[in-house]
Amino acid sequence: MNRSRTVVLEGLWYTDEHEWTRVEGDTAVIGITDYAQRELRDVVFVELPAVGDKLTFRKDFGYVESTKAVNAIIAPVSGEVIEVNSKLEDSPELINIDPYGEGWMVKVRMSNKDELKELLDAEGYSKLMEILEK
Amino acid sequence: MNKIIIKHEHKTIVKFENDHNSMRNKEGKNLFRTPLYSTHIRLGARMMEFHGWEMPVEYSGIIEEHKAVRESAGIFDVSHMNKITIRGVKAFEFLQNISTNDISDLGVNGMKYSIVCRDDGTIVDDIVIIRREDHYFLITNTSRRDVLMNWLNTHLVEGVKIDDVTFDIAALALQGPDSERILSRISDKIDEIKFWSGANRMVADSDTYITRSGYTGEDGFEIYSRSEDAEHLWQSIMDAGDRGIKPAGLGARDTLRLEMGYILSGTDITDEETPLEAGLEWAVKWRKDFTGKDALLKIKERGVKKKLVGIKLTRGIPRHGYDIVGDDGEKIGIVTSGTISPTLGVGIGLGYIKPEYAYPDTKIGVMIRNKIYNGTVVRVPFLEAGK
Numbered sequence: 188m189n190r191s192r193t194v195v196l197e198g199l200w201y202t203d204e205h206e207w208t209r210v211e212g213d214t215a216v217i218g219i220t221d222y223a224q225r226e227l228r229d230v231v232f233v234e235l236p237a238v239g240d241k242l243t244f245r246k247d248f249g250y251v252e253s254t255k256a257v258n259a260i261i262a263p264v265s266g267e268v269i270e271v272n273s274k275l276e277d278s279p280e281l282i283n284i285d286p287y288g289e290g291w292m293v294k295v296r297m298s299n300k301d302e303l304k305e306l307l308d309a310e311g312y313s314k315l316m317e318i319l320e321k
Numbered sequence: 322m323n324k325i326i327i328k329h330e331h332k333t334i335v336k337f338e339n340d341h342n343s344m345r346n347k348e349g350k351n352l353f354r355t356p357l358y359s360t361h362i363r364l365g366a367r368m369m370e371f372h373g374w375e376m377p378v379e380y381s382g383i384i385e386e387h388k389a390v391r392e393s394a395g396i397f398d399v400s401h402m403n404k405i406t407i408r409g410v411k412a413f414e415f416l417q418n419i420s421t422n423d424i425s426d427l428g429v430n431g432m433k434y435s436i437v438c439r440d441d442g443t444i445v446d447d448i449v450i451i452r453r454e455d456h457y458f459l460i461t462n463t464s465r466r467d468v469l470m471n472w473l474n475t476h477l478v479e480g481v482k483i484d485d486v487t488f489d490i491a492a493l494a495l496q497g498p499d500s501e502r503i504l505s506r507i508s509d510k511i512d513e514i515k516f517w518s519g520a521n522r523m524v525a526d527s528d529t530y531i532t533r534s535g536y537t538g539e540d541g542f543e544i545y546s547r548s549e550d551a552e553h554l555w556q557s558i559m560d561a562g563d564r565g566i567k568p569a570g571l572g573a574r575d576t577l578r579l580e581m582g583y584i585l586s587g588t589d590i591t592d593e594e595t596p597l598e599a600g601l602e603w604a605v606k607w608r609k610d611f612t613g614k615d616a617l618l619k620i621k622e623r624g625v626k627k628k629l630v631g632i633k634l635t636r637g638i639p640r641h642g643y644d645i646v647g648d649d650g651e652k653i654g655i656v657t658s659g660t661i662s663p664t665l666g667v668g669i670g671l672g673y674i675k676p677e678y679a680y681p682d683t684k685i686g687v688m689i690r691n692k693i694y695n696g697t698v699v700r701v702p703f704l705e706a707g708k
Contacts, residue, residue, distance in 0.1 A: 205322050223322050229384045231661040232638050232668075234690070250690065251322070252638055254383040254661055255572055259323040276636075 193316050194221040196287050200263060200303055201312035202245075207287065208263040210303065215264045218291045219251065219282065222316060227253040230282040233275045235292055240268045242295055244302045249292065251282065264302045266295035355400035356491045356551040364568055372463045372587075374401040376571050383572035387663040390537055390577055393565025394497035396558055397574055399543070400551065403466045404487045405459040405473070411480030412457055416450060419476055421596060421613070423606035427452045430519045432532055434604050437472060438613030442595035442620055445472045447586045447604075451519055451532060458530075460492075460543075464587030476612070491551035495558055496541035496577075499565060504531075504542055506561040514542070525557035536574060538581035538702060576660050579669060582631050582701025588641065589629065589657040589671050598625045598673065627654065628679040631701035632670050634687060637694035639670035644688040653678050656687060662703060668696075669703050 199207045205223035209216040224230060232252040242248045242262040249260045272291050275281060282290035307315065352375040361368065366377035377398065379386060389395045407416060416424055422435035431452050437445040446465040451458040461469050466487075473483055495504060505511045508524040511531075519532040527550040535541040546554055559566060575585075584590055590599045595613070597605075597620050605617065632639060639659030647653045659670030670687075678685065681700045686693040 219322060228379065228382050231384075232636075234637075247323070252661075254576060254663075255378070257640070261323060 193225065193320065194287070195309050195313045195316060197309045199287070199309060200306035201309070201315075202261060202263045202306060203315060204261045206261055206263045208303075208306070210297075210300075213297055213300075214269065215266065215295045215297050216291050217263060217293050217295060218286055219260060220312075221286050222319070223258075224283050224286045224290070227251065227256070227258065228283075229254050230279045233279045233282065233292070235271050235275065236268050238268050238271060242266055242268065242293075244299070244305075251279075260292065262295075263306055264295060264297050265299050266297040268293050269296050270294040353401070353488075355398050356548040357398045357400065357555055360552055360555055361398065361568075366568070366570060369571070371401065371571060372466070374463060376401055377568075379570040379572045380568045383570070383576060384663045386567050386569035386573035387576050389565060389567035390497045390539055390569055390573060391664060392498070393567075394495060394499040394503055394541075394562055395537075395567050395569035395573065396555065396562075397494040397496065397569050397571075398551075398555070399492045399494045399574075400490075400548075401463050402487075402492055403459075403461040403463055403469070403485070404490050404492070404545075405461060405470075406484045406486055407457040407459060407481060408455070408484075409481040411478055415476075415478060415481045416457060417609060417611065419473070419612055420448065420450070421601075421605040421611050421617075422450075423609050424450055424452070425609070429454055432517050432519060432534065436596050436601060436604055437469065438595065438611070438617070439472075440613055440616060442597070442613040442616035443592055444586070444590045444594055444596065444599070445469055447584070447590065447601070449534075453519075453530075462586040468592075489548060491546050491548045491554075493544045493546075493551065493554060493558070494535055494537075494541060495544065496535045496537040496569075497539050497566075499563060500539070500541045503558060503562050503566065507557050511542075516540075524554060525561075527554055529554070536583060537577040538583075538704065539577075575658075576663055579658055579660050579671070580662050580664055580702065580704045582671065582703060584629070584671065585658060594629075594673075595620060595625075597621060598627050598629060600629045625676060627673040628676050629657070629671055629673055630679050631699045631703060632656070632659075632672055632685060632687065632696050633665075633699045633703065634668040634670075634694050634696035636668070637687065637689050638668040639672070639687045639689075639694075639696075645672050645674050646686040646688055646693060647678065648684070650686070650693060652688075653685070664704055668694075671701075674698070 205220045234250040244265040247259040248262045361377040369378045420435035446469040449460040508522045514520045514533045530545045532543045639656045643656040645654035654674030656672040662669045683698040
């Protein structure tokens, strides 16, 4: 088993439910964290919204399944989906291999940037990791 | 992320609490541990509650463990399985009467699959009966432990003695194409043990009873020993194994059995079904008398209202409790077990559907989060045994 430290990247925003978002202007790229993919182990199926669908802050917008479990993915921000990572349909394991890169899920045009203030920064999320991984 | 508890999925992962002597379930009840508990913790297993037991769900990962069993070997702790001895001058008659299969031709060290039914034909549990020299040894399901023990005890007759030996006997399963080679390194004449039969053997200097059987579709052995020898046996088998051998947990046990279309009592068969709906008529012998026979004959004549079938989806994973739908989206059945098939890479499952749809290649759908995922009814096993 991989006992190395969980990766938390600087410059991203995090939910305490283990989603991350990278802000590029008005666009937010969204995925699940290294901690989340480790907890899931083998990601075998991902269900994502379509381009044009609306995400609502803190509401489910998709599902990620491991061999044994189904988990809902929670929206870290509100907005309209402008791009979906279609590679995940055939290669859901990209979430395990590269959760912050190739494993990204959706890009959203944010409708309320103030919501970002409610998220954790890297420091805050690292503190949460310290508690969870004790 | 939010964990979604699937209807009837009793396999909730619970965090191990160091402050307590053992993990507790939601009701605060202490869980049973097998003699291999410390071994699992040492190996970094993810532990979960399984019907009152604290069991390893996975070590290195379900898919990796699954592939180890298909390609080389895996070792499972199955000490949680319910184990019962039946003794006495009337033991044979008792077993013939309370279960559907015919054990009159069962020789010493032979084993048979059988089903315990109620008077109305519904299933109490499915069981494996092993004939030992002076008694019968039964392997039954953890999830049905209380229901079955209660049933057996209320139907007890004079000349029969039933003992629950679950906590006295440890059980390991060594499964996979390399099993015989591995076990032969630490025991003798393993090749002489035929499929679905048992034998006494010394394994790494411990007394054991070994059956050539399993729940994976691969060649393999189930090894029964005294509890205090379990850790030593586990380690000896791991040491005798090639690099390909891996500890495997209940997660892989479930994906392996599902690829073979093997049913799980308490999940695919419950108080609601009889062996006829569940496709188990092969284990029902009409030539003898048994509890539930009259009811089953009536159902057989009238025809069943649902049948257990294998289903395969193009994409998506069927899971317990999901609806199976027909062409118009109308409900025609329900999924009882499902998973991704690590070998085939697609979602597979078992479920009950109306008899008119229960034919291979029938197009069906499975309702997953209000969306229909297309699939077909398929013949089980999903894989050929040993492939």
